[in-house]
Amino acid sequence: MLEHYLQSPAPQLRAFHAYFNCNMSAHGDSGDDIAGFIPELFDGHTPCLRDLSLNGIYVPLTSPIYTGLTSLALAYPHYALYPASRISDIIHVLAACPLLKKLRLSNIAFILGDDNPPPTSPLHMQRLKSLSLEDVDHGDVRFILASIRVSPALRIYVTMNAEPALPMYDILPGNVMDVFPNISTTRTMDVDFAEGAIGICCSARSGIKFKLTVTSRGGSDDRDRGACFSSLRSLGNLPNLTTFSLCFPDDNIRYSDTNVSSALFIENMERLSSIKSMSLIRCPASFIEALRITPTSHLCPRLKSLYVEKHNFDDVRLSAIVLSRTTEAPATRGQVKLERLSVRVYERLNELESRADLEQLPLSVDVEEDDPDEVDQDVSEYYEGSVDMGYSS
Structure with missing residues (x-):
């Protein structure tokens, strides 16, 4: 019947x-x-x-x-x-x-x-x-x-399996701003390099506009992360972008500078110049150091708030980066100044600067020091449960 x-x-x-x-x-x-x-x-x-x-x-x-x-x-x-x-x-x-x-x-x-x-x-x-x-x-x-x-009202969700033989992230047309005006409204971008699931999420005030997640049963490697980071070029300049976050799975791993390079980070930040708030979580030290203003480099000229998180900052001088972006630095005269620094450290800052040193800097400073054993357990539990990164529609 x-x-x-x-x-x-x-x-x-x-x-x-x-x-x-x-x-x-x-x-x-x-x-x-x-x-x-x-x-x-x-x-x-x-x-x-x-x-x-x-x-x-x-x-x-x-x-x-x-x-x-x-x-x-x-x-x-x-x-x-x-x-x-x-x-x-x-x-x-x-x-x-x-x-x-x-x-x-x-x-x-x-x-x-x-x-x-x-x-x-x-x-x-x-x-x-x-x-x-x-x-x-x-x-x-x-x-x-x-x-x-x-x-501009469209929301795009793309989930793919990693296939090294394919240019996984080359899926957007070259004239992305004309084809997808929804992406051009992006105000917040989150790039997550979790083990087994790499993702890019672009959001506007009205919600998510574009999500790309690439999963890999064998775990993501530096080639996947480098390809993902390179793919940000296809999103254009994103003139409305104000908030950016980049998260690596573990800063105790030495990432290949060939695939995940500071040069690639600098290239992206030069293009995404409207960022006002940035979070760098377990990123290579060279990424954080790249934010220091020098006579030849001034990334993210509108940056007002910076959040950094690492096991330790032995290879990073946070005070030098901050001072280059505050009122005490000649390079910042007439420019937007960094107003807030938030630090989360699992082990120690470094041998050259203490928490008290950072708190004396000419801006608002928050320092959170965690027990490394508890943090490692939390991170492990987070990644065990985050394969899909919550990218469901």
Whole structure:
């Protein structure tokens, strides 16, 4: 009886959510031999359908059921090849749904890859508010993002598995400010280099605008971190950015200067010159030292607040950095001064400056000294539970 209803026209149906629990991964070209494959739903007649969610069920993207939708979710229990469909078919689906507000694709790839570039006339999706691409093929993500134009209200969530053979972070089009005006409204950027999950999160006053998370079962290495940091170039200058944080998993590890270099940090900070508040958590000492104003370098000229966190600061002279950015330094005359320094240290500051030395500096200073054993335990528990980094939509 259920099969009869699924095959019959449904002229009044407004929402349809279906889930098929199948342990088989999709394979083959036609889809006829794949569990969960349905050539057509409701005889292709669903004129009132607006909300469609299919999990583990394959309906060809050429079906008329993908018409006039405001919400579409295609998800699968395992990474699957969508039968008999090209990536360009997704764009045709979007064109048939001009009022679409929410699109989610999860664990999906297309077996008939398109060698053609994205359409020269992009599709304007001004009603789209949420775009979530979870474990979608890297090339398919890039094709979709390059094929649409959106409003500043859009929120983009991208989750990918690390594949060293692919340029994982090269997914945004070159003219990102024109294509995604939502990213240009970014006021806060968080870059997290956690073990097993690297992420970039851009937020505006209205909430998250862009999240990219790359997970790796084998753990992230310096190449992944370097690629992620390099990918910030594709986000543009972000003229509204005021708050920036960068978090490394462990500052007791010596990171490769080839992949995670102070030169790359300096390049990013020169471009992101509007930052007013910065947090550097377990970062290489060279990153913190780069904030010192010299006759040839003045990164983040609007910086007012700095938070730094490390096991120890033996290789960093915080007082020298602070004095170069306060009223006592000739280099800062007529410029924005650093007003607040917050320090969290797990072991000790260093042999040359004490907590009292920092508290005498001409700005507001907070120093938090922790027991190293307790901190290491807290950090371990944090990373054991942070593989997805909370990047769910």
